[in-house]
Amino acid sequence: MNRSLLAGPGRIDRYAGQGFNEHVTLENWQDAPFSRWGFSHVSELITTAPIHRAGAGEPPVRFPESTAGELDRCSDVDDFLRATHTDAFVVLHRGALVYERYFGTFGPQDRHILMSVSKSICALTVGVLAGRGLIDPRESVSHYVPLLKDSAYGDASVQQVLDMTAAVRYSEDYVDPASEVQQQDRVAGWRPRLEADPADTYEFLMLLRRAGEHGRSFQYCSAGTDVLAWIVENVTGARYADVVSRELWSRLGCGADALVTTDSGGFAFANGGIACTARDLARIGQLMLDDGEAGGKRVVPSAWIGDTMRGGDPLVARGSAYQKIHPNGSYRNQWWVPGDARGTVYAAGIHGQFVWVDPPTQTVIAKFSSCPDPVSLASSRAHTEGFRRVVDLLESA
């Protein structure tokens, strides 16, 4: 009997004698070894809302097929995937699906939590609405969300929030229970609540306070994306998941619905809570490569994609851990822009979630992982090297 099949949040004692006594819960699903099951079964741990693919009955758009070429024969790629706790790995080259690997029980139909790759999807949705004139990135947050007037974000511009240069009293220490990021997890339903926690994410955001002057320096802060999602809701009068569905997901030819976790206040956890299949995540990278078009149709304004891919000001990120890997790197519109000569951009989430886009070779790499550490320089380096190796192999193909 397959152990992993039974690794539910469960009374596994009914399988007593089969050597299986793991028990995945809301307390442990983000920790190894429980995370391997947890990251691919998030709807069984937290409530979720669907992000629909195209209308009922519409077939998904198939990727053109092609051979994997060198990739299939390279043991170092295999070593990289195993060393970095990979659950799924999908490579598109010139729009064709050239390499696809799944590990453990994770398969093409399964949806993996994206963590902060969700942020990059939120910003593409903001880009669509900006293109329609519903959001002006130069406006203040409180212009769109009056309830945030007295919060840290009230007088920040939308662009500052998109680029994470808003100054917020917020600790993004994933392993410190006293940090704001862990409190936000609890409020979002990702961890068991504590009595003193705010009722929901809306209230949590309203209580955040400023910690300096906006626009001066890069401060990675997950809450900013949820502020963007609240803006999306207010300017459309619709719920976040429905807007992402209507404006983005349903227009990419996706093979499956995505989903997003929701809290007791009905708030969709925009900063980390989307889950989707590996192939569908690759379509997000392809959308970047194709300048915001999918299937020959405009989805996100070209100007928004160009602005994102050109990156932000590397000076504001001086001293950041990020620049230890990418010395000229910046963060623009919720995407990481290494500032290399290739024009690479990527989206990244803790525990090894990635979409990597290499324009010169027209390569998109989507990777789901269950790395034990949320973040580490070693993991960032290993992933950067692994993705570059894949791109090298395709360049020489």
Added chain:
Amino acid sequence: MNRSLLAGPGRIDRYAGQGFNEHVTLENWQDAPFSRWGFSHVSELITTAPIHRAGAGEPPVRFPESTAGELDRCSDVDDFLRATHTDAFVVLHRGALVYERYFGTFGPQDRHILMSVSKSICALTVGVLAGRGLIDPRESVSHYVPLLKDSAYGDASVQQVLDMTAAVRYSEDYVDPASEVQQQDRVAGWRPRLEADPADTYEFLMLLRRAGEHGRSFQYCSAGTDVLAWIVENVTGARYADVVSRELWSRLGCGADALVTTDSGGFAFANGGIACTARDLARIGQLMLDDGEAGGKRVVPSAWIGDTMRGGDPLVARGSAYQKIHPNGSYRNQWWVPGDARGTVYAAGIHGQFVWVDPPTQTVIAKFSSCPDPVSLASSRAHTEGFRRVVDLLESA
């Protein structure tokens, strides 16, 4: 702005001044008026597991199109749908989609909770496994689930559970907080837990006790279906949602994944927790009409479908509320069999969920509703008359 769009479990005060202050919660989602939102957003209230449609990238099977004919012009059909709190209504005639109606914000992509229509889907899955020799309906429950040996179900046969003639100390009073059916709701995560409740559905089932001799009389008892699901898990070594996906849902040409609610023990709520689109539910009725085949391929054994459609022994249901509507009615393999000359069979769930199958006209009717009462004779009569009116119109077409 559309009120219903915002009717989330939520801090609707952020929409203050718009006249909207409803708040859907785990306490009230089964009660009108909150149920209208709750029944179509179950994944936002309870954790869920996916029941996958066909493999990634496979297109759904489209229904042949046809005209609605008489149905479109009949105001009494419209009256029936409005009077019975309809959310969705789909009619297939000779395999073609001839009539489709949606109300409120519910649409073709939305998934509605099936309530006890879920039971009929469970039994079709049991039928598949019986056809493969994995389950023998004549065997005792404890043969497949030793942990249930001391429970009410231990010495009941699988067939008795399928037909609901197991004798169990269990009140199916939906509005009595002291009833077993409400306790089971709480254990399943459908209502807030009470301290003394069993940990999960597995434990709940083990604690049920016998109340007489099995096989003597029909006793509608939701817990029986969960016993069947536990048998399904034990004979396959796989989780219930995965088996329903593999053996049934993925083989019907469905347009969307279904989902099923899960409890803290990882148990899928087989007796009432499936949600799916209206069109996909109609495919279940079509499967019955087509003697267990879908798209020309065998899915459920013909013998199982035949045995179900012939019905059970009406004598064991003597005195039941059911026989006030269908005097010759029986319950066989978790389907209702009125015992009329037409050979009608149907699946039904509280608050107005139905699949109605009329063999002479080759008609399938799927209906989702948010009726305020869970069950009532008046509602059963109104639905029976409404479905017969639709069938009449198609017969004369």
